[in-house]
Amino acid sequence: MKLGVVKAYMLKELTELLRTRLIVMVYLMPSMILILFGYGIRMDVSHARTLIIDNDQSKYSRALTSKFEHSRYFDATVTQMSEKEALHRIKQATTDIIVIIPSSFQKRLLHGQKSEIGVFVDAAFPTRATTMESYVQGVILNAAQEATQNLGTPKGLIIINNRNLFNQAMRDEDAIVPGLIGLVLLVAPAILAALLIVKEKENGTIFNFYASALSKREFLAAKLIPVFLLHSVNIFILFLMATKLFDVPFRGSFTLYWLTSELYILISLSIGMLISVVTKRQIVAVVLTVIITIIPGFLYSGILMPISSMVGESYIEAHMFPVMYYTHILYDTFLIGEGLASAKTQLYLLILVFYALGMLSLGTLFLKKELK
Amino acid sequence: MNRVFWAILGKELLAFLRSAGLVAMVLYSFTIDIYIAGEGIQIKPRNVHIGYVDETGGGISQKILTHLHTPEFLPPKRYRSQKELSRSIFNKETLVGLVFDREFEKDFRQGKKAQLNVLLDATAASQSFTTLGYLQNIVLDFSELDLPVAIKTHKLFNENADNKSFMALTELLSVITLLIVILTAVVFVKEKEEGTWEIMLLMPVDPRLIILAKSLSQVFIVMAGVVLALGFVVFGAFHAPMNGSFWAFMLLTFLYSFSSAGIGLFVAAVSNSVLQVAQFSIIIMMPLIFLSGAWTPVYAMHPVLQVLSFFSPLRYYIEGSESIFYRGTEWIDLWPYFSGVMLLGALLYWYGFRKIGKLF
Numbered sequence: 001m002k003l004g005v006v007k008a009y010m011l012k013e014l015t016e017l018l019r020t021r022l023i024v025m026v027y028l029m030p031s032m033i034l035i036l037f038g039y040g041i042r043m044d045v046s047h048a049r050t051l052i053i054d055n056d057q058s059k060y061s062r063a064l065t066s067k068f069e070h071s072r073y074f075d076a077t078v079t080q081m082s083e084k085e086a087l088h089r090i091k092q093a094t095t096d097i098i099v100i101i102p103s104s105f106q107k108r109l110l111h112g113q114k115s116e117i118g119v120f121v122d123a124a125f126p127t128r129a130t131t132m133e134s135y136v137q138g139v140i141l142n143a144a145q146e147a148t149q150n151l152g153t154p155k156g157l158i159i160i161n162n163r164n165l166f167n168q169a170m171r172d173e174d175a176i177v178p179g180l181i182g183l184v185l186l187v188a189p190a191i192l193a194a195l196l197i198v199k200e201k202e203n204g205t206i207f208n209f210y211a212s213a214l215s216k217r218e219f220l221a222a223k224l225i226p227v228f229l230l231h232s233v234n235i236f237i238l239f240l241m242a243t244k245l246f247d248v249p250f251r252g253s254f255t256l257y258w259l260t261s262e263l264y265i266l267i268s269l270s271i272g273m274l275i276s277v278v279t280k281r282q283i284v285a286v287v288l289t290v291i292i293t294i295i296p297g298f299l300y301s302g303i304l305m306p307i308s309s310m311v312g313e314s315y316i317e318a319h320m321f322p323v324m325y326y327t328h329i330l331y332d333t334f335l336i337g338e339g340l341a342s343a344k345t346q347l348y349l350l351i352l353v354f355y356a357l358g359m360l361s362l363g364t365l366f367l368k369k370e371l372k
Numbered sequence: 373m374n375r376v377f378w379a380i381l382g383k384e385l386l387a388f389l390r391s392a393g394l395v396a397m398v399l400y401s402f403t404i405d406i407y408i409a410g411e412g413i414q415i416k417p418r419n420v421h422i423g424y425v426d427e428t429g430g431g432i433s434q435k436i437l438t439h440l441h442t443p444e445f446l447p448p449k450r451y452r453s454q455k456e457l458s459r460s461i462f463n464k465e466t467l468v469g470l471v472f473d474r475e476f477e478k479d480f481r482q483g484k485k486a487q488l489n490v491l492l493d494a495t496a497a498s499q500s501f502t503t504l505g506y507l508q509n510i511v512l513d514f515s516e517l518d519l520p521v522a523i524k525t526h527k528l529f530n531e532n533a534d535n536k537s538f539m540a541l542t543e544l545l546s547v548i549t550l551l552i553v554i555l556t557a558v559v560f561v562k563e564k565e566e567g568t569w570e571i572m573l574l575m576p577v578d579p580r581l582i583i584l585a586k587s588l589s590q591v592f593i594v595m596a597g598v599v600l601a602l603g604f605v606v607f608g609a610f611h612a613p614m615n616g617s618f619w620a621f622m623l624l625t626f627l628y629s630f631s632s633a634g635i636g637l638f639v640a641a642v643s644n645s646v647l648q649v650a651q652f653s654i655i656i657m658m659p660l661i662f663l664s665g666a667w668t669p670v671y672a673m674h675p676v677l678q679v680l681s682f683f684s685p686l687r688y689y690i691e692g693s694e695s696i697f698y699r700g701t702e703w704i705d706l707w708p709y710f711s712g713v714m715l716l717g718a719l720l721y722w723y724g725f726r727k728i729g730k731l732f
Binding site: 037040133162336 | 393397400405408409418419420421461462463464465466467487488489490491492493494495496499500501502504505507508509511512523524525526529535538558646647648650651654655658659662663668669671672673674677691694695697698699700701702705
């Protein structure tokens, strides 16, 4: 190992990062993604703009409308609008839900007859529509149950007693932010590393390396160590943002979180480096990294869909990318807190170690030290 | 003048077609990328793993379990004890655990309130929440409650809540934004890198004409991509509905691409190399895309973000496109989207125009 040369190379890398203002990317991008996605993604529906057309204006219909008015899921307005006008409001995208209470609602209710409540949901945003639909049904059925309890005793009632493990309040932040860290620490280091070598190829300075006494391994080490150290700071920044800004609880061991994250950054860097080794143009390297990291990072991080629900190709693909293993440990350290006591965490940690070793040796394998 | 304009436009189109890598990238983004997004991203519960512990004789519990069927749920798996069930939830192999304890069936038969214990892995909040909703409905059917109301729901514009065409459309809109900004910026920065941009500005041709022709050429490329994506993916593979006017969408897309080309001009003005273009566009685009309401409707965002989102032209574009595709909104009701896109577009274009058109 020619320590002196490696050190000089590392110093050169660091200065270059500072001078080209790439350093801004190192710290700005991860935090920005976390803030934007963390505040921006809401799976939960709240404040759905609801129009209630109450054609009955009776005690029972008011009991029902007040249920809507007191729910945080709906911003309800009771009106006397015609159905057609209300539909027009949906077309203008100023209303999400219309609830229509028929005119003889109370009379039929007291006579024990069924009356039909019409619900119109704007399904231009399909998943939200399904959620809104189930919320509306929940409110109406709940009100109906209360009404019937006053009228007579029900028999054979099953009550669901649910315990929401790991995230009692079902906060979106708790469910999303750890997954986002997994995404961020995949994308940001990979994009940075993707440019490291291809940049020299495009500028022609790669010949310095061809002519130098450095071995391939030393060259890679000199390239990766500075960015690795710079990105390691992000582990702490992201941790602080998650726990302080988004109030995500942290129940596991910090050491486990820290070490796994370092390992994961190494993997992301080596994915980027591998791209950098095989491509010839910077723009191609950037675009390729974005394609390879962002979409799988999103799909397999568990933000949108639990891995256990995947079948077929997506199940296999999920196991091919490192995101899944890392986010499993992330969710464990943040929300569950089992730590290394769980055999699955141990296995996943081991897989990450081998992943890192594998990617690094592939990079060394493909890197050329002479002109072809 | 006209001849110069068309010559520059043609030259840019030719340069684009000659660079195989760029063509491949644009084709990929407009077809496969959109297809993957539509096919892959599903937020509805699908194949949810359910585990259960049954300490009853199995009469009612089995009847409840038969209601949990595909495609939303995988066949429920039986565990021998609560401990095994919770271990499987802790390992994230099971999303929802049902515990039928001994009292459950007895209470139910005697007409008392029977309690069904449900354990939810709330790290997948939306899936487990929807599953809970399903369970509540199933259980309600069992209780011989004759509720005096019936609910008739209409999911307007998209009766099956088909998520695929929606995700594909959203992805298409993001791809348009990304490509128009990057392509426009790269066209100018490449000249800057090679030092030919100064020469262009010094030529006895109006610089405004050059800039207009160059950015228009990229708008054309993106428009061609949009037609491809609509034909093959959005309508072809996912059968998206088109309840409004197709031409309204095309016009809106054209205006939007033009205004985003303005962002590209700005990016080109502040960066000196392709690398910096990549950086700046990512930093500018990410907020634009996420403030646009592509993922969360604007009114459900943090109040500060809501105000900021007024400045994202993508917001008007996405809302407008959703309205055209799904809601089938009339031309007259589309004016907020058109005016939003045009106003912001004019501003952005004017600013980028001034920045890039100056020699020093």
